[in-house]
Each structure stands twice: as structure tokens, then as C-alpha cells.
Amino acid sequence: MTQTNAAADVASGRLSDEEYARNFSDLHPLLDQHEATVEADRCYFCYDAPCVQACPTSIDIPQFIRQISTGNPTGSAKTIFDQNILGGMCARVCPTETLCEQVCVREVAEGKPVKIGQLQRYATDHYMAHHDTTPFARKEPTGKKIAVVGAGPAGLACAHALAVEGHAVDLFDAREKPGGLNEFGIATYKTVDNFAAREVEFVLSIGGIELKTGMKLGDNLDLAELRASYDAVFLGIGLGGVNALGLENEQKDGVLNAVDFIADLRQTGDYGSLPVGRRVVVIGGGMTAVDIAVQTRLLGAEDVTIAYRRGQDRMNASEFEQHLAQTSGVKIMTWAQPKSLVAENDHVTAIELERTRDENGQLAGTGETVTLAADMVFKAVGQTLVPADLNGSGATIELDRGRLVVDADRRTSLPDVWAGGDCILGGEDLTVAAVEDGKIAAAAIHRAISA
16 A cells, blocks of 8 residues: 655555566676677687776686687686676676776777676676585685674675685674675665675685674774784775755755665565655765666656756766666756755755856856755765774874775775775775775785784
8 A cells, every 4th residue: 555655745655566576677687698608709809908907806808708608607707706706796786888898899999898797797697506605715724813894895805805815704794784885785676686695695605704793883893902803904894974965954854865765775675665755856976876866766756856066977977877867767957056955844845956057167056046846855975984983993093085095905004904995095986996995905914914
């Protein structure tokens, strides 16, 4: 039965079960063997391939595609996992159109790249369907123990690499379920069938990693104590805070954090139970903004608008993601920034936006305004590190622009603490970049504690 919020047009159960199932089905269904072979045969297997240079984890892309073309998907997956143990998730969520596929020779020559991401998924899914453990064997135990804080992509990659070397790892996560953004922050249609949780189990199958959930740094987990108890510490804590709009009525019902709603959507077993507004406005221009906008449409919202303060070419969301939003019925309004929120009976009813323009590289308001009716306004304007979580480090850990400062080895200003993922300065909001951070840090930690 549809449930409606009387203060605004917010309701659950807007669609039928069949419509929900169709709307949240796999965005890119798995290639079958014939499709994968045909697609693999399109690859030129370039020497010094530009796609490898564009891959943050340096996967040998021509090699794994050649292995698919010769009927060896198991070997192909091993080639992928050798550089990226989370290759299955990255195959689903990487913006390949701006990374490996953008520089593919076929793309440059013909405007139609080899489907690298889908071939990577074909190989990794094949391997995981036939193997319960990763294709690596642990070395003899070293007696060393490392604390990895955060069971997202950076932490998982770091923990796995350290476990392979024979070190013992305690993997902490603030939530009761591991996976980080892979589990809680990615659009449902990108990773169906509980894949994020299955991939975590796959990573942990290496052994030597003890998962401890419900442990939050700055709450029931203290950095100083970790430093005293372990040979090294890795922080993959992500960004726990959400930027505010700084507007009156921001605390009213219907003004929501996009990341929280996406997390609820990812964990629900019943899409029809989630209330959604008929009219939705999303503030932001990144992947999160697109994810929340598209998914509210899929939940039954009729009028969804992304409002972004600059031009569409400046949006952090990739061109593919922008097109996905628009073909899903989402409107993208550019050169518009939030000015005020209108509320009645403690619930948002509209948002006033001010038109903006570029003045010699600086964003300026024009004074012209437009008001959009809204039953829900989602904030997708970025997340922030919560410095209080780092209290008790026993020493000052260096921050810059609200992020942890690290060197090329991902070591922080504290000699026994490394970090990676969104929480570090220069960290990219990409699963594949977080994996690379975890790999680099693990190699550096191994060298440091083995000296």
C-alpha cells in the first residue's frame, strides 16, 4: 500500500514490484562466452598499450584480453587480480570511458573502444563463480601484525596484500557490514546480486585477516592505542562528514544527505518501502549527484533536477554518467546555486536557486533567481574528513585542506601510520584509485616492518 507524507508529496510504493525489479536490474548485463570472445578479438594487443597507462592499478589489459580470446578466462582473471584484487567491482563501477577506454586505439580511430570494463567483469565473474578463494597463497607467518582501519576498497586491498606476505591483519570498520562505499555508496543498478558482500568474502578468503565491525576511530577505537599495539596502522577511513548548504531550513524534513539515502537504498530488500518525493532536486555535480538523481527516478519520482553551480563541462560526473541521467529523465540545470530553502509545516516545499556566471575564472551570482518546487532536496556537494576521529593519535597528524597528507608511499606524518582512499590529500573518488593506494601502502608497510 502506498504511504504518503501529508506535509509533502512523498510516498513509498509508487511503482509495481515488476517495475522496481526492471528499474534496478543490472546496468551492463554480463557478456556470454561468445560475446566476450568476439569483443576480445577487437583488441589490437598494443605494445606499450595506452589503456595500461590509463589504468590506476596498471592491469596488463592486452594480456588479460588475449587470454579471453584464447579461451582462458581463469588465466585472464589471475592477470587482473595480480594488480587489482577488487577487479570485479572495478569492472562494474570504474568510469572506463574516462580511463582505459578513452585512450583505446579503437576509440581514437573509430570512436568505438574495446569494451574493456565488460571484458574484465567477464573474466573476474567467471573466476569467482568457480573459485571460493583468491588465486594467491599466503607466505609463512611473519609474526607481524597490522591494524587496517576501514574495510572499504583501500583497506581491503591493503589488508589482502599484507596477508599475502604472511602478516596478520586486524581489519576494523565502523559499520556492522564491511565494504565501505562499494557496499553503501554505489548505485544499486551498478552492482546487483549482493556482489559487494561476495567480493569482501573473496578478499578475506586469503586468510590471516580478522574482521572487526562496529569499531569506529575516535569512538571505540583510538589511534594512539593502535599505534602502541600494532607494528603499523593503515587508515582507509573515507570521509565521514557531509558538506552543508549553509541555508536556513536545512534541518527541515525532506532535506537529505544523498549518501545516507543511497546507503539505505543499497541495504533495503524492498524498494517499494522507500518513500520518495514526486518532485526532487539534487544539489551537486559529481557521481553521487547522478546516482541519487537516477535512483529517485527509478523509485518513481516524476520530476528530478540536478542543479549545478557551473557549466556541464565542469561536472565531476563523467560524460557517460551525465548522459545516463538525462536518458533516465533527469534534467540537468547548470549555472545555478542554492540560495534558500522554502518550507511549510516543517517540510521543504521548494528551493530557490540563483543564476551564476564565470567572471574571470571566479564564480559569481547574477542576482537572477528561479524557484523549483521540491518535495525532497538532496545534498550531494561532497564529503569531509572528521578531524575529531583522529584525536588521541599521541602526536599531531598532518592535515591539509581537510585531508591527510601522505607521501608517495602513502605514509602520513606519523612514521608508523599510512593512509589511502578518499581521506588523503589528492585522493580520487574512485574505487580503483583507492585500491592502488592500498596496494602502494601495503608494499611500503611490508618493507618497513621487514627491515
